[in-house]
Amino acid sequence: MSAFSRFTPLINALPATVPFVGPEAIERNRGLEVKARIGANENGFGPAPSVLQAIAEAAPSTWKYNDPENFALKQALAAHLGCRPENLAIGEGIDSLLGQIVRLVIEPGFSVVTSLGAYPTFNFHVTGHGGRLVTVPYVDDREDLDGLLDAVRRENPPLVYFANPDNPMGSWWNADSVVAFALAVPETSLLILDEAYCETAPAGSTPAIEALLDRPNVIRTRTFSKAYGLAGARIGYAISTPGTAAAFDKIRNHFGMARISTAAALAALADQDYLGKVIDRIAGSRERIAQIARDNGLTPLPSATNFVAIDCGRDGAYAKSIVDGLMDYGVFIRMPGVAPLNRCIRVSAGPESDMALLEQALPLVLKSL
């Protein structure tokens, strides 16, 4: 393939690999149809009726660019969270914000601390900016706060990533431990506290907003993609000090947010009743997934998220054969990427029709292996 001859050395050295293969690509590549879409930690319970109404109302004005200051959404989020609009930055999903954060602090060769097997898209951005990943193994299927802190003290990295609750294992720490960890991270290291799944986490596991709001070296990231059911709308936000939050304005795509998406996020935030109902449904679906796992001799792990990691008791090749085998029945799931986490498969919560397909297919797959 003939390509431009003068990309930067960093770009030329980057692999063409992508963080995730989408279910649509699997369908195309394998000639199969996804019937139960429970692999990407989307929320099959869908957005609220009030959100669909807001989308319909916003549609005719999609000829207008979105307000580049995201004024209304920042106001609404600030009121909801109990902070100031100046504490917030808005982006096209947490993925986009992660990319921006990496760009803010990483030059080629700089070290970045994260957990071994944590969010691949973060690693994608780190590698894309020439950062050097320093990984800390999980302990008992949880990210290792002490180990992360040791690595931070040893490496003095500009950037540290920690997710609570965790993806891909669904595990979590209590709020006190998270706050103690965040306060122990030296002010020369920027901590990303990824809270993509905080809405589905048990009480007492998410630090209060004010607990870390005065820390310029802490950025908490959240999203409308999970509990709010708006993954396709691409709306994430970051919470930090006004000074740190303002740095995004130096580099972000100011007109990058979709207008309909913003209207959807505003409506979703306003409909906390619906959110509460969905969280209950997710909890019920987690139980259903766990029971299906147990019925098949597998071990579901506790989960604070909208998915359940299931320990299949053998190695990554075995888990992968289950993932691939389920897709033969149209059941799309995923699995962690590295050992020992990859002894597990990862199943997202979803409606009963999806659960029924999983329940039917899993024993057939296991028997065939």
Added chain:
Amino acid sequence: MSAFSRFTPLINALPATVPFVGPEAIERNRGLEVKARIGANENGFGPAPSVLQAIAEAAPSTWKYNDPENFALKQALAAHLGCRPENLAIGEGIDSLLGQIVRLVIEPGFSVVTSLGAYPTFNFHVTGHGGRLVTVPYVDDREDLDGLLDAVRRENPPLVYFANPDNPMGSWWNADSVVAFALAVPETSLLILDEAYCETAPAGSTPAIEALLDRPNVIRTRTFSKAYGLAGARIGYAISTPGTAAAFDKIRNHFGMARISTAAALAALADQDYLGKVIDRIAGSRERIAQIARDNGLTPLPSATNFVAIDCGRDGAYAKSIVDGLMDYGVFIRMPGVAPLNRCIRVSAGPESDMALLEQALPLVLKSL
């Protein structure tokens, strides 16, 4: 403001300025209401009814991430344009693609050639990656192809930007001149040929797709934001060789596209009848703007875009007082940022109700100055 202490030197050196202030910010800051939104080169004729239908149908599935490979949109665009899907990269508007292109080729201190007064968001991205802008003045309100080529030969820059038709002046070159220019740019310089406004340009001004399709150092950028009336949806695309187009995959936000936006773009592309009607309306509105200008003793410039630059015959301060004065009447327009272009104001095409407001307000503003 307390900010993280260890942003990169490049980030610390960046100004907090943004490329454009949105009309919503003007409303908030000045306590005024925008009644005629004809400043951002949006398309007030709006998207097609078939697009609104597609949005309504896509809304319930916005809980799903968009296909990260943008397979369907690439297929449809390739069929429409007469190229292969591999020739295409999709992004969250041209703005996002411009940021990615800059990142692919620019390291701090590298030179970038563009026209003095051309698209500010491109400059924002260049500065954001530490690039050094080398600007070539317009000649007769057109970007100067010979001057750009001289600068390219002198500087050997990794990156060159040229828009045809041009923004903010609305001027254009014929296709033969553009092709000759593109072929003369050395293969060590990547040429961005920004064709955001190509749909509204006169016949013979846009090179055939195949004319530059084998040039690894040429990327043509296009958008659904202008003629297609989908600025708020954020869908742009780049056309180049497969090798160059593939480079975007190394750094882009793979799950960055909104799902409803993609559905809207597919429907808009399929409805070329509606596009044709809108292009006629835009042409009619350009005539209307030009007549209003002439009626007030001002000089409209010829335009190949969905806006008209109007020469107000004096300096930038005078033009700015017209821009500000029109906003007192709720008429939002913009103007070029640098001399001598800033003797002009820039008015976007729009429905007759907007034109009537402009027609009413402009003489009152001019009389008051």
